[in-house]
Amino acid sequence: MKSLLIITLIAYAVAAIHALLAFINKRRSAERTALYTLAAAFTGHTVALALDWVQHGHYPLFGLRETFSFLAWTLVVAYGLALYRYHARALGAITLPIVTLLLLVAILVHAGDNAAANSVTQGVAVWLFPIHTTLLVCAYAAFFVVFAASVMYLWQERELKLKTFSAFFHRLPSLSTVDDIGATAVGIGFTLLSLGILTGIIWSSERSGRLWHNDPKEVSALLTWLLYLTMIHYRAQWRGRKAAWVGVAGFVLVVFTFLGTRWLGGYHVFG
Incomplete structure:
Protein backbone atom coordinates (compact mmCIF):
# COMPACT_ATOMS: atom_id res chain seq x y z
CA MET A 1 0.00 0.00 0.00
CA SER A 119 -10.79 1.66 21.28
CA VAL A 120 -12.25 4.83 19.74
CA THR A 121 -13.97 3.25 16.76
CA GLN A 122 -15.79 0.59 18.77
CA GLY A 123 -18.68 0.73 21.18
CA VAL A 124 -21.84 2.82 21.22
CA ALA A 125 -22.58 5.22 18.39
CA VAL A 126 -19.53 3.89 16.52
CA TRP A 127 -21.16 4.84 13.21
CA LEU A 128 -20.92 8.54 14.16
CA PHE A 129 -17.12 8.59 14.33
CA PRO A 130 -16.42 8.35 10.57
CA ILE A 131 -19.23 10.84 9.85
CA HIS A 132 -17.88 13.29 12.44
CA THR A 133 -14.28 13.17 11.23
CA THR A 134 -15.16 13.17 7.51
CA LEU A 135 -17.36 16.23 7.88
CA LEU A 136 -14.63 18.14 9.71
CA VAL A 137 -11.85 17.29 7.23
CA CYS A 138 -14.12 18.23 4.31
CA ALA A 139 -14.85 21.51 6.10
CA TYR A 140 -11.09 22.14 6.38
CA ALA A 141 -10.76 21.56 2.62
CA ALA A 142 -13.56 24.05 1.92
CA PHE A 143 -11.92 26.63 4.18
CA PHE A 144 -8.65 26.13 2.28
CA VAL A 145 -10.51 27.11 -0.90
CA VAL A 146 -11.74 30.22 0.94
CA PHE A 147 -8.14 30.97 1.89
CA ALA A 148 -6.85 30.45 -1.67
CA ALA A 149 -9.62 32.62 -3.10
CA SER A 150 -8.84 35.30 -0.50
CA VAL A 151 -5.16 35.32 -1.46
CA MET A 152 -6.02 35.64 -5.16
CA TYR A 153 -8.44 38.47 -4.39
CA LEU A 154 -5.92 40.42 -2.29
CA TRP A 155 -3.23 39.89 -4.93
CA GLN A 156 -5.42 41.28 -7.73
CA GLU A 157 -6.82 44.07 -5.62
CA ARG A 158 -3.32 45.25 -4.67
CA GLU A 159 -2.20 45.34 -8.30
CA LEU A 160 -5.34 47.22 -9.31
CA LYS A 161 -4.78 49.74 -6.53
CA LEU A 162 -1.12 50.27 -7.47
CA LYS A 163 -1.92 50.08 -11.21
CA THR A 164 1.06 47.79 -11.70
CA PHE A 165 -0.10 44.66 -13.49
CA SER A 166 2.19 41.65 -13.51
CA ALA A 167 1.96 38.88 -16.09
CA PHE A 168 0.11 36.76 -13.53
CA PHE A 169 -2.68 39.29 -13.09
CA HIS A 170 -4.46 38.22 -16.26
CA ARG A 171 -4.12 34.52 -15.38
CA LEU A 172 -6.18 34.84 -12.22
CA PRO A 173 -10.00 34.65 -12.22
CA SER A 174 -11.80 37.99 -12.12
CA LEU A 175 -12.39 39.65 -8.76
CA SER A 176 -16.11 38.86 -8.93
CA THR A 177 -15.38 35.19 -9.70
CA VAL A 178 -12.85 34.92 -6.88
CA ASP A 179 -15.29 36.58 -4.49
CA ASP A 180 -18.02 34.15 -5.57
CA ILE A 181 -15.69 31.17 -5.05
CA GLY A 182 -14.93 32.37 -1.54
CA ALA A 183 -18.58 33.01 -0.69
CA THR A 184 -19.67 29.57 -1.94
CA ALA A 185 -16.81 27.77 -0.22
CA VAL A 186 -17.38 29.49 3.13
CA GLY A 187 -21.07 28.52 3.03
CA ILE A 188 -20.20 24.88 2.31
CA GLY A 189 -17.39 24.82 4.88
CA PHE A 190 -19.55 26.37 7.60
CA THR A 191 -22.34 23.85 6.98
CA LEU A 192 -19.90 20.93 7.12
CA LEU A 193 -18.23 22.31 10.25
CA SER A 194 -21.60 22.77 11.97
CA LEU A 195 -22.63 19.20 11.17
CA GLY A 196 -19.20 17.93 12.22
CA ILE A 197 -19.42 19.65 15.60
CA LEU A 198 -22.99 18.42 16.09
CA THR A 199 -22.12 14.78 15.33
CA GLY A 200 -19.08 15.11 17.59
CA ILE A 201 -21.26 16.29 20.47
CA ILE A 202 -23.66 13.38 19.98
CA TRP A 203 -20.82 10.85 19.67
CA SER A 204 -19.10 12.23 22.79
CA SER A 205 -22.35 12.10 24.74
CA GLU A 206 -22.95 8.48 23.79
CA ARG A 207 -19.34 7.47 24.48
CA SER A 208 -18.58 9.28 27.72
CA GLY A 209 -21.86 10.83 28.83
CA ARG A 210 -20.48 14.37 28.43
CA LEU A 211 -21.39 16.89 25.73
CA TRP A 212 -18.35 19.10 26.29
CA HIS A 213 -14.86 18.24 27.58
CA ASN A 214 -13.32 21.73 27.45
CA ASP A 215 -10.77 20.19 25.10
CA PRO A 216 -8.38 22.53 23.20
CA LYS A 217 -9.62 21.21 19.85
CA GLU A 218 -13.25 21.71 20.90
CA VAL A 219 -12.59 25.29 22.03
CA SER A 220 -10.64 26.08 18.87
CA ALA A 221 -13.32 24.51 16.66
CA LEU A 222 -15.98 26.61 18.40
CA LEU A 223 -13.94 29.78 17.84
CA THR A 224 -13.53 28.81 14.17
CA TRP A 225 -17.29 28.25 13.89
CA LEU A 226 -18.02 31.66 15.44
CA LEU A 227 -15.56 33.42 13.11
CA TYR A 228 -17.07 31.94 9.96
CA LEU A 229 -20.59 32.55 11.29
CA THR A 230 -19.65 36.21 11.71
CA MET A 231 -18.18 36.25 8.21
CA ILE A 232 -21.38 34.84 6.71
CA HIS A 233 -23.61 37.14 8.78
CA TYR A 234 -21.76 40.27 7.68
CA ARG A 235 -21.08 39.01 4.16
CA ALA A 236 -23.07 41.83 2.52
CA GLN A 237 -21.03 44.51 4.33
CA TRP A 238 -17.73 42.59 4.19
CA ARG A 239 -17.58 41.76 0.51
CA GLY A 240 -14.25 42.16 -1.20
CA ARG A 241 -11.08 43.07 0.65
CA LYS A 242 -12.43 42.84 4.20
CA ALA A 243 -13.98 39.41 3.53
CA ALA A 244 -10.69 38.25 2.00
CA TRP A 245 -8.72 39.20 5.12
CA VAL A 246 -11.26 37.42 7.32
CA GLY A 247 -10.87 34.38 5.07
CA VAL A 248 -7.11 34.43 5.63
CA ALA A 249 -7.49 34.89 9.41
CA GLY A 250 -10.07 32.12 9.53
CA PHE A 251 -7.75 29.67 7.84
CA VAL A 252 -4.98 30.46 10.33
CA LEU A 253 -7.42 29.41 13.06
CA VAL A 254 -8.33 26.29 11.05
CA VAL A 255 -4.65 25.29 10.85
CA PHE A 256 -4.30 25.80 14.59
CA THR A 257 -7.41 23.68 15.21
CA PHE A 258 -6.09 20.95 12.93
CA LEU A 259 -2.47 20.86 14.10
CA GLY A 260 -1.74 23.19 17.00
CA THR A 261 -4.29 21.78 19.44
CA ARG A 262 -2.92 18.27 18.94
CA TRP A 263 0.15 19.10 21.02
CA LEU A 264 -1.88 20.74 23.78
CA GLY A 265 -3.31 17.38 24.81
CA GLY A 266 -6.93 16.67 25.62
CA TYR A 267 -9.78 14.38 24.75
CA HIS A 268 -9.22 14.24 21.01
CA VAL A 269 -6.66 11.69 19.88
CA PHE A 270 -7.26 11.69 16.13
CA GLY A 271 -6.37 14.17 13.40
Missing part, protein backbone atom coordinates in the same frame (compact mmCIF):
# COMPACT_ATOMS: atom_id res chain seq x y z
CA LYS A 2 2.88 2.37 0.75
CA SER A 3 4.30 1.74 -2.74
CA LEU A 4 0.95 2.80 -4.21
CA LEU A 5 1.04 6.00 -2.15
CA ILE A 6 4.58 6.74 -3.37
CA ILE A 7 3.45 6.32 -6.99
CA THR A 8 0.47 8.56 -6.22
CA LEU A 9 2.82 11.12 -4.67
CA ILE A 10 4.94 11.19 -7.83
CA ALA A 11 1.83 11.70 -9.96
CA TYR A 12 0.63 14.53 -7.71
CA ALA A 13 4.09 16.14 -7.92
CA VAL A 14 4.00 15.98 -11.73
CA ALA A 15 0.50 17.50 -11.70
CA ALA A 16 1.62 20.26 -9.32
CA ILE A 17 4.68 21.12 -11.41
CA HIS A 18 2.64 21.32 -14.61
CA ALA A 19 -0.09 23.34 -12.87
CA LEU A 20 2.58 25.87 -11.87
CA LEU A 21 4.05 25.85 -15.39
CA ALA A 22 0.59 26.37 -16.86
CA PHE A 23 0.02 29.30 -14.51
CA ILE A 24 3.41 30.88 -15.25
CA ASN A 25 3.57 30.24 -19.01
CA LYS A 26 -0.12 29.73 -19.80
CA ARG A 27 0.60 26.62 -21.87
CA ARG A 28 -2.34 24.40 -22.86
CA SER A 29 -0.11 21.34 -22.99
CA ALA A 30 0.94 21.87 -19.38
CA GLU A 31 -2.71 22.29 -18.35
CA ARG A 32 -3.66 19.02 -20.04
CA THR A 33 -0.73 17.16 -18.48
CA ALA A 34 -1.65 18.53 -15.04
CA LEU A 35 -5.27 17.45 -15.47
CA TYR A 36 -4.48 13.93 -16.72
CA THR A 37 -1.84 13.19 -14.08
CA LEU A 38 -4.11 14.62 -11.39
CA ALA A 39 -6.89 12.25 -12.46
CA ALA A 40 -4.48 9.30 -12.35
CA ALA A 41 -3.12 10.36 -8.95
CA PHE A 42 -6.61 10.84 -7.51
CA THR A 43 -7.65 7.38 -8.69
CA GLY A 44 -4.57 5.80 -7.11
CA HIS A 45 -5.11 7.78 -3.93
CA THR A 46 -8.72 6.63 -3.67
CA VAL A 47 -7.64 3.00 -4.07
CA ALA A 48 -4.91 3.48 -1.43
CA LEU A 49 -7.43 4.89 1.07
CA ALA A 50 -9.76 1.95 0.47
CA LEU A 51 -6.92 -0.56 0.91
CA ASP A 52 -5.83 1.21 4.09
CA TRP A 53 -9.36 0.79 5.47
CA VAL A 54 -9.37 -2.92 4.64
CA GLN A 55 -5.83 -3.53 5.90
CA HIS A 56 -6.19 -1.84 9.29
CA GLY A 57 -9.82 -2.75 9.88
CA HIS A 58 -10.99 0.75 10.81
CA TYR A 59 -12.03 3.90 9.00
CA PRO A 60 -8.90 5.54 7.50
CA LEU A 61 -9.20 8.79 9.43
CA PHE A 62 -7.78 8.30 12.91
CA GLY A 63 -4.06 9.02 13.20
CA LEU A 64 -2.11 11.97 11.88
CA ARG A 65 -0.83 9.97 8.88
CA GLU A 66 -4.32 8.97 7.80
CA THR A 67 -5.69 12.45 8.40
CA PHE A 68 -3.01 14.11 6.25
CA SER A 69 -3.66 11.63 3.46
CA PHE A 70 -7.44 12.07 3.61
CA LEU A 71 -7.12 15.86 3.77
CA ALA A 72 -5.01 15.78 0.61
CA TRP A 73 -7.72 13.69 -1.06
CA THR A 74 -10.48 16.12 -0.03
CA LEU A 75 -8.45 19.08 -1.31
CA VAL A 76 -8.34 17.42 -4.73
CA VAL A 77 -12.12 16.96 -4.59
CA ALA A 78 -12.57 20.63 -3.63
CA TYR A 79 -10.28 21.75 -6.45
CA GLY A 80 -12.13 19.54 -8.92
CA LEU A 81 -15.47 21.05 -7.95
CA ALA A 82 -14.10 24.61 -8.23
CA LEU A 83 -12.55 23.76 -11.60
CA TYR A 84 -15.83 22.29 -12.87
CA ARG A 85 -17.99 25.22 -11.78
CA TYR A 86 -15.67 28.21 -12.17
CA HIS A 87 -12.91 26.94 -14.51
CA ALA A 88 -10.48 28.40 -11.95
CA ARG A 89 -7.32 26.63 -13.15
CA ALA A 90 -5.17 29.12 -11.22
CA LEU A 91 -6.44 27.50 -8.04
CA GLY A 92 -4.49 24.38 -8.98
CA ALA A 93 -1.19 26.27 -8.75
CA ILE A 94 -1.96 26.83 -5.06
CA THR A 95 -3.79 23.62 -4.21
CA LEU A 96 -1.73 20.89 -5.92
CA PRO A 97 1.62 21.73 -4.29
CA ILE A 98 -0.15 21.63 -0.90
CA VAL A 99 -1.72 18.28 -1.80
CA THR A 100 1.72 16.93 -2.74
CA LEU A 101 3.23 18.18 0.52
CA LEU A 102 0.41 16.69 2.62
CA LEU A 103 0.77 13.28 1.01
CA LEU A 104 4.55 13.40 1.45
CA VAL A 105 4.09 14.08 5.16
CA ALA A 106 1.50 11.28 5.34
CA ILE A 107 4.04 8.85 3.90
CA LEU A 108 6.81 9.97 6.26
CA VAL A 109 4.75 10.13 9.46
CA HIS A 110 4.71 7.00 11.60
CA ALA A 111 1.42 5.07 11.51
CA GLY A 112 -0.85 5.47 14.52
CA ASP A 113 -1.56 2.89 17.21
CA ASN A 114 -4.11 0.46 15.80
CA ALA A 115 -5.20 -0.64 19.28
CA ALA A 116 -5.94 2.96 20.24
CA ALA A 117 -7.89 3.40 17.03
CA ASN A 118 -10.00 0.34 17.80
Whole structure:
Protein backbone atom coordinates (compact mmCIF):
# COMPACT_ATOMS: atom_id res chain seq x y z
CA MET A 1 0.00 0.00 0.00
CA LYS A 2 2.88 2.37 0.75
CA SER A 3 4.30 1.74 -2.74
CA LEU A 4 0.95 2.80 -4.21
CA LEU A 5 1.04 6.00 -2.15
CA ILE A 6 4.58 6.74 -3.37
CA ILE A 7 3.45 6.32 -6.99
CA THR A 8 0.47 8.56 -6.22
CA LEU A 9 2.82 11.12 -4.67
CA ILE A 10 4.94 11.19 -7.83
CA ALA A 11 1.83 11.70 -9.96
CA TYR A 12 0.63 14.53 -7.71
CA ALA A 13 4.09 16.14 -7.92
CA VAL A 14 4.00 15.98 -11.73
CA ALA A 15 0.50 17.50 -11.70
CA ALA A 16 1.62 20.26 -9.32
CA ILE A 17 4.68 21.12 -11.41
CA HIS A 18 2.64 21.32 -14.61
CA ALA A 19 -0.09 23.34 -12.87
CA LEU A 20 2.58 25.87 -11.87
CA LEU A 21 4.05 25.85 -15.39
CA ALA A 22 0.59 26.37 -16.86
CA PHE A 23 0.02 29.30 -14.51
CA ILE A 24 3.41 30.88 -15.25
CA ASN A 25 3.57 30.24 -19.01
CA LYS A 26 -0.12 29.73 -19.80
CA ARG A 27 0.60 26.62 -21.87
CA ARG A 28 -2.34 24.40 -22.86
CA SER A 29 -0.11 21.34 -22.99
CA ALA A 30 0.94 21.87 -19.38
CA GLU A 31 -2.71 22.29 -18.35
CA ARG A 32 -3.66 19.02 -20.04
CA THR A 33 -0.73 17.16 -18.48
CA ALA A 34 -1.65 18.53 -15.04
CA LEU A 35 -5.27 17.45 -15.47
CA TYR A 36 -4.48 13.93 -16.72
CA THR A 37 -1.84 13.19 -14.08
CA LEU A 38 -4.11 14.62 -11.39
CA ALA A 39 -6.89 12.25 -12.46
CA ALA A 40 -4.48 9.30 -12.35
CA ALA A 41 -3.12 10.36 -8.95
CA PHE A 42 -6.61 10.84 -7.51
CA THR A 43 -7.65 7.38 -8.69
CA GLY A 44 -4.57 5.80 -7.11
CA HIS A 45 -5.11 7.78 -3.93
CA THR A 46 -8.72 6.63 -3.67
CA VAL A 47 -7.64 3.00 -4.07
CA ALA A 48 -4.91 3.48 -1.43
CA LEU A 49 -7.43 4.89 1.07
CA ALA A 50 -9.76 1.95 0.47
CA LEU A 51 -6.92 -0.56 0.91
CA ASP A 52 -5.83 1.21 4.09
CA TRP A 53 -9.36 0.79 5.47
CA VAL A 54 -9.37 -2.92 4.64
CA GLN A 55 -5.83 -3.53 5.90
CA HIS A 56 -6.19 -1.84 9.29
CA GLY A 57 -9.82 -2.75 9.88
CA HIS A 58 -10.99 0.75 10.81
CA TYR A 59 -12.03 3.90 9.00
CA PRO A 60 -8.90 5.54 7.50
CA LEU A 61 -9.20 8.79 9.43
CA PHE A 62 -7.78 8.30 12.91
CA GLY A 63 -4.06 9.02 13.20
CA LEU A 64 -2.11 11.97 11.88
CA ARG A 65 -0.83 9.97 8.88
CA GLU A 66 -4.32 8.97 7.80
CA THR A 67 -5.69 12.45 8.40
CA PHE A 68 -3.01 14.11 6.25
CA SER A 69 -3.66 11.63 3.46
CA PHE A 70 -7.44 12.07 3.61
CA LEU A 71 -7.12 15.86 3.77
CA ALA A 72 -5.01 15.78 0.61
CA TRP A 73 -7.72 13.69 -1.06
CA THR A 74 -10.48 16.12 -0.03
CA LEU A 75 -8.45 19.08 -1.31
CA VAL A 76 -8.34 17.42 -4.73
CA VAL A 77 -12.12 16.96 -4.59
CA ALA A 78 -12.57 20.63 -3.63
CA TYR A 79 -10.28 21.75 -6.45
CA GLY A 80 -12.13 19.54 -8.92
CA LEU A 81 -15.47 21.05 -7.95
CA ALA A 82 -14.10 24.61 -8.23
CA LEU A 83 -12.55 23.76 -11.60
CA TYR A 84 -15.83 22.29 -12.87
CA ARG A 85 -17.99 25.22 -11.78
CA TYR A 86 -15.67 28.21 -12.17
CA HIS A 87 -12.91 26.94 -14.51
CA ALA A 88 -10.48 28.40 -11.95
CA ARG A 89 -7.32 26.63 -13.15
CA ALA A 90 -5.17 29.12 -11.22
CA LEU A 91 -6.44 27.50 -8.04
CA GLY A 92 -4.49 24.38 -8.98
CA ALA A 93 -1.19 26.27 -8.75
CA ILE A 94 -1.96 26.83 -5.06
CA THR A 95 -3.79 23.62 -4.21
CA LEU A 96 -1.73 20.89 -5.92
CA PRO A 97 1.62 21.73 -4.29
CA ILE A 98 -0.15 21.63 -0.90
CA VAL A 99 -1.72 18.28 -1.80
CA THR A 100 1.72 16.93 -2.74
CA LEU A 101 3.23 18.18 0.52
CA LEU A 102 0.41 16.69 2.62
CA LEU A 103 0.77 13.28 1.01
CA LEU A 104 4.55 13.40 1.45
CA VAL A 105 4.09 14.08 5.16
CA ALA A 106 1.50 11.28 5.34
CA ILE A 107 4.04 8.85 3.90
CA LEU A 108 6.81 9.97 6.26
CA VAL A 109 4.75 10.13 9.46
CA HIS A 110 4.71 7.00 11.60
CA ALA A 111 1.42 5.07 11.51
CA GLY A 112 -0.85 5.47 14.52
CA ASP A 113 -1.56 2.89 17.21
CA ASN A 114 -4.11 0.46 15.80
CA ALA A 115 -5.20 -0.64 19.28
CA ALA A 116 -5.94 2.96 20.24
CA ALA A 117 -7.89 3.40 17.03
CA ASN A 118 -10.00 0.34 17.80
CA SER A 119 -10.79 1.66 21.28
CA VAL A 120 -12.25 4.83 19.74
CA THR A 121 -13.97 3.25 16.76
CA GLN A 122 -15.79 0.59 18.77
CA GLY A 123 -18.68 0.73 21.18
CA VAL A 124 -21.84 2.82 21.22
CA ALA A 125 -22.58 5.22 18.39
CA VAL A 126 -19.53 3.89 16.52
CA TRP A 127 -21.16 4.84 13.21
CA LEU A 128 -20.92 8.54 14.16
CA PHE A 129 -17.12 8.59 14.33
CA PRO A 130 -16.42 8.35 10.57
CA ILE A 131 -19.23 10.84 9.85
CA HIS A 132 -17.88 13.29 12.44
CA THR A 133 -14.28 13.17 11.23
CA THR A 134 -15.16 13.17 7.51
CA LEU A 135 -17.36 16.23 7.88
CA LEU A 136 -14.63 18.14 9.71
CA VAL A 137 -11.85 17.29 7.23
CA CYS A 138 -14.12 18.23 4.31
CA ALA A 139 -14.85 21.51 6.10
CA TYR A 140 -11.09 22.14 6.38
CA ALA A 141 -10.76 21.56 2.62
CA ALA A 142 -13.56 24.05 1.92
CA PHE A 143 -11.92 26.63 4.18
CA PHE A 144 -8.65 26.13 2.28
CA VAL A 145 -10.51 27.11 -0.90
CA VAL A 146 -11.74 30.22 0.94
CA PHE A 147 -8.14 30.97 1.89
CA ALA A 148 -6.85 30.45 -1.67
CA ALA A 149 -9.62 32.62 -3.10
CA SER A 150 -8.84 35.30 -0.50
CA VAL A 151 -5.16 35.32 -1.46
CA MET A 152 -6.02 35.64 -5.16
CA TYR A 153 -8.44 38.47 -4.39
CA LEU A 154 -5.92 40.42 -2.29
CA TRP A 155 -3.23 39.89 -4.93
CA GLN A 156 -5.42 41.28 -7.73
CA GLU A 157 -6.82 44.07 -5.62
CA ARG A 158 -3.32 45.25 -4.67
CA GLU A 159 -2.20 45.34 -8.30
CA LEU A 160 -5.34 47.22 -9.31
CA LYS A 161 -4.78 49.74 -6.53
CA LEU A 162 -1.12 50.27 -7.47
CA LYS A 163 -1.92 50.08 -11.21
CA THR A 164 1.06 47.79 -11.70
CA PHE A 165 -0.10 44.66 -13.49
CA SER A 166 2.19 41.65 -13.51
CA ALA A 167 1.96 38.88 -16.09
CA PHE A 168 0.11 36.76 -13.53
CA PHE A 169 -2.68 39.29 -13.09
CA HIS A 170 -4.46 38.22 -16.26
CA ARG A 171 -4.12 34.52 -15.38
CA LEU A 172 -6.18 34.84 -12.22
CA PRO A 173 -10.00 34.65 -12.22
CA SER A 174 -11.80 37.99 -12.12
CA LEU A 175 -12.39 39.65 -8.76
CA SER A 176 -16.11 38.86 -8.93
CA THR A 177 -15.38 35.19 -9.70
CA VAL A 178 -12.85 34.92 -6.88
CA ASP A 179 -15.29 36.58 -4.49
CA ASP A 180 -18.02 34.15 -5.57
CA ILE A 181 -15.69 31.17 -5.05
CA GLY A 182 -14.93 32.37 -1.54
CA ALA A 183 -18.58 33.01 -0.69
CA THR A 184 -19.67 29.57 -1.94
CA ALA A 185 -16.81 27.77 -0.22
CA VAL A 186 -17.38 29.49 3.13
CA GLY A 187 -21.07 28.52 3.03
CA ILE A 188 -20.20 24.88 2.31
CA GLY A 189 -17.39 24.82 4.88
CA PHE A 190 -19.55 26.37 7.60
CA THR A 191 -22.34 23.85 6.98
CA LEU A 192 -19.90 20.93 7.12
CA LEU A 193 -18.23 22.31 10.25
CA SER A 194 -21.60 22.77 11.97
CA LEU A 195 -22.63 19.20 11.17
CA GLY A 196 -19.20 17.93 12.22
CA ILE A 197 -19.42 19.65 15.60
CA LEU A 198 -22.99 18.42 16.09
CA THR A 199 -22.12 14.78 15.33
CA GLY A 200 -19.08 15.11 17.59
CA ILE A 201 -21.26 16.29 20.47
CA ILE A 202 -23.66 13.38 19.98
CA TRP A 203 -20.82 10.85 19.67
CA SER A 204 -19.10 12.23 22.79
CA SER A 205 -22.35 12.10 24.74
CA GLU A 206 -22.95 8.48 23.79
CA ARG A 207 -19.34 7.47 24.48
CA SER A 208 -18.58 9.28 27.72
CA GLY A 209 -21.86 10.83 28.83
CA ARG A 210 -20.48 14.37 28.43
CA LEU A 211 -21.39 16.89 25.73
CA TRP A 212 -18.35 19.10 26.29
CA HIS A 213 -14.86 18.24 27.58
CA ASN A 214 -13.32 21.73 27.45
CA ASP A 215 -10.77 20.19 25.10
CA PRO A 216 -8.38 22.53 23.20
CA LYS A 217 -9.62 21.21 19.85
CA GLU A 218 -13.25 21.71 20.90
CA VAL A 219 -12.59 25.29 22.03
CA SER A 220 -10.64 26.08 18.87
CA ALA A 221 -13.32 24.51 16.66
CA LEU A 222 -15.98 26.61 18.40
CA LEU A 223 -13.94 29.78 17.84
CA THR A 224 -13.53 28.81 14.17
CA TRP A 225 -17.29 28.25 13.89
CA LEU A 226 -18.02 31.66 15.44
CA LEU A 227 -15.56 33.42 13.11
CA TYR A 228 -17.07 31.94 9.96
CA LEU A 229 -20.59 32.55 11.29
CA THR A 230 -19.65 36.21 11.71
CA MET A 231 -18.18 36.25 8.21
CA ILE A 232 -21.38 34.84 6.71
CA HIS A 233 -23.61 37.14 8.78
CA TYR A 234 -21.76 40.27 7.68
CA ARG A 235 -21.08 39.01 4.16
CA ALA A 236 -23.07 41.83 2.52
CA GLN A 237 -21.03 44.51 4.33
CA TRP A 238 -17.73 42.59 4.19
CA ARG A 239 -17.58 41.76 0.51
CA GLY A 240 -14.25 42.16 -1.20
CA ARG A 241 -11.08 43.07 0.65
CA LYS A 242 -12.43 42.84 4.20
CA ALA A 243 -13.98 39.41 3.53
CA ALA A 244 -10.69 38.25 2.00
CA TRP A 245 -8.72 39.20 5.12
CA VAL A 246 -11.26 37.42 7.32
CA GLY A 247 -10.87 34.38 5.07
CA VAL A 248 -7.11 34.43 5.63
CA ALA A 249 -7.49 34.89 9.41
CA GLY A 250 -10.07 32.12 9.53
CA PHE A 251 -7.75 29.67 7.84
CA VAL A 252 -4.98 30.46 10.33
CA LEU A 253 -7.42 29.41 13.06
CA VAL A 254 -8.33 26.29 11.05
CA VAL A 255 -4.65 25.29 10.85
CA PHE A 256 -4.30 25.80 14.59
CA THR A 257 -7.41 23.68 15.21
CA PHE A 258 -6.09 20.95 12.93
CA LEU A 259 -2.47 20.86 14.10
CA GLY A 260 -1.74 23.19 17.00
CA THR A 261 -4.29 21.78 19.44
CA ARG A 262 -2.92 18.27 18.94
CA TRP A 263 0.15 19.10 21.02
CA LEU A 264 -1.88 20.74 23.78
CA GLY A 265 -3.31 17.38 24.81
CA GLY A 266 -6.93 16.67 25.62
CA TYR A 267 -9.78 14.38 24.75
CA HIS A 268 -9.22 14.24 21.01
CA VAL A 269 -6.66 11.69 19.88
CA PHE A 270 -7.26 11.69 16.13
CA GLY A 271 -6.37 14.17 13.40
